[in-house]
Amino acid sequence: MKRILGMVLMISLLTATLWAAGQKEEAVTAGKTPIRLYTYYADKAVVIVDQAVARVEAKYPVEIEIIHRVDATGVELKTMAAVGKLPDIYEVTGESIINTFLKSGDIAPLEAGMEKYGVMKDVNATTLGSLVNTDGHTYAMNFEAPRNFLIYYNEKVFKENGVKLPTNYDELLAASKVFQQNKIIPLALFGAQPWPGIMLFDSLASRYNPGGVKALMDGSAKITDAGYVKAANQIVELVNAGFIGKSSFATNASQAFELFKTGKAAMIGNGTWYLLDVASYGEGFNYLDNPFAEAGKEDQTRYVRSGGSSQGGWTVNPKGTNVELSTEIAIEYCKERAIASVELFGTANPMTYEVTPEKPRHPAAQKYSDEISKFQSTTYFPWNIPNQEIGSALNDNHQSLLANAITADEFIAYMAKTIADNQ
Known part of the structure; x- marks a missing residue:
């Protein structure tokens, strides 16, 4: 009984927090659509996210609220889904979470939107291939260079x-x-x-x-x-x-x-x-x-x-409001955060066009960038x-x-x- 009461309390607190966030959204500057983005927002990710969000907001009449992802297990996301409060765009960290959300209808294929908004011509094929699920669909996007x-x-x-x-x-x-x-x-x-x-x-x-x-x-x-x-x-x-x-x-x-x-x-x-x-x-x-x-x-x-790369990345809440706009914003956000990573930190460039780092790459980063095209195979991370x-x-x-x-x-x-x- 104590465990049940604890769960009820946790959901109640989360619901109250999300309700407060919703109230904040209603006060967003007139003429801009509020978009809630759930993503890791700490350490060096902060400057990448900030640049990506700023560039997206400069292109579209939206105001993005960043919600920090506090865990990689998906527990917080599953709680949000259980109370019907998933953000418009949210980060998933692996195939297990994707499979769970497929059963509940909280995630949907993205390839039509990716085609419509130019992903296939802007992102290299190696990166895109790693995003395809075993059922042939892409449910989450991460356009950054492969991870090892x-x-x-x-x-x-x-x-x-x-x-x-x-x-x-x-x-x-x-x-x-x-x-x-x-x-x-x-x-x-x-x-x-x-x-x-x-x-x-x-x-x-x-x-x-x-x-x-x-x-x-x-x-x-x-x-x-x-x-x-x-x-x-x-x-x-x-x-x-x-x-x-x-x-x-x-x-x-x-x-x-x-x-x-x-x-x-x-x-x-x-x-x-x-x-x-x-x-x-x-x-x-x-x-x-x-x-x-x-x-x-x-x-x-x-x-x-x-x-190696995985099914993890950013996806769109198919039950949310403004799903079409959220899809376009999610795609643009993923492009811009990949570009920001290259520009700010000299990571390997996953785009089909040139992106120049602001400073010369550290020898280790340059070495990795030079090696990506030589990879014979990858495995994946435990998550x-x-x-x-x-x-x-x-x-x-x-x-x-x-x-x-x-x-x-x-x-x-x-x-x-x-x-x-x-x-």
Whole structure:
């Protein structure tokens, strides 16, 4: 009963908040249509969103209210949908949320609007291809460059400890042992979140099967396959070599960033969005080419990338008012935020026409921009796992594997059963 009352209270509070926002909309400057935009609005995203919104408002008679997305799980969005208060344009963070909203009718295909408003000619085909759902429709738009998981390094730390930059798994393991002996954290893992650890497993597994974790979800591979078993054993081997440090599970992202930036950690694993932070650190920071490769097979898997674009992005509430206008505004917003990312931070350009960064790209960002056209394959990030039961089990069991609480064989067995039961 307490849980039910708590839920009722939460919905009541949310409804009151949304009602207040609606009252604010009624006071919007006469002649401008109010559009409510739910999007991540913190850290470096703030300046990107601000520029994109300003340019959209300069082109259209709208006034955009920004609502900050506070979580990536979709809980807040689902609560909004449950009370019929979804914003006009909202950000979804993965296929799981899209599938949930398809069942409730709170999301709809966007390709007709994308065609009408010039997306097909303005955005490169690689980016557009990654937006297509398994049913052939596009439900969310994200026109920014593809995202990958990379291992970044602090060159100064490597030089001071006499360690060469690893070009394969054997060298990465050897480097980890030296750093651990020298009381340097080899890799600053923000283990307070499960996903970076899972990406270590995916990075290893995709050396043997390019599909990595994604191939487990679509059924083209089994976790009992030799490559996945080997990857699990390598995780254990790295942990035993001190690769992630003893306090990893109590470390959040900000703390890990500081450890890496200040040289207390030699490396850090993060997505390509971290290139923005690396650019602010200055010279001597970059990312390793293929540190999880099998020795002798480095070139074969150099452009087999862990992570990748997903079904996540911005979509339109099909039950809202001004759906046609919201669709046009959503498309223009996604274009402008992609352009803003290139201009402000020098990210890779996903548009079919030239967009020039305001400042020369940091070497790491330029390197990534130059490599995108060479990609052979990508996987995806854990939040894009479409099956919640499998995703949750992977979170829990992989954390246990990293903590040496279960063996590699037990991890494989637990996940094999979960996948079989829920696929």
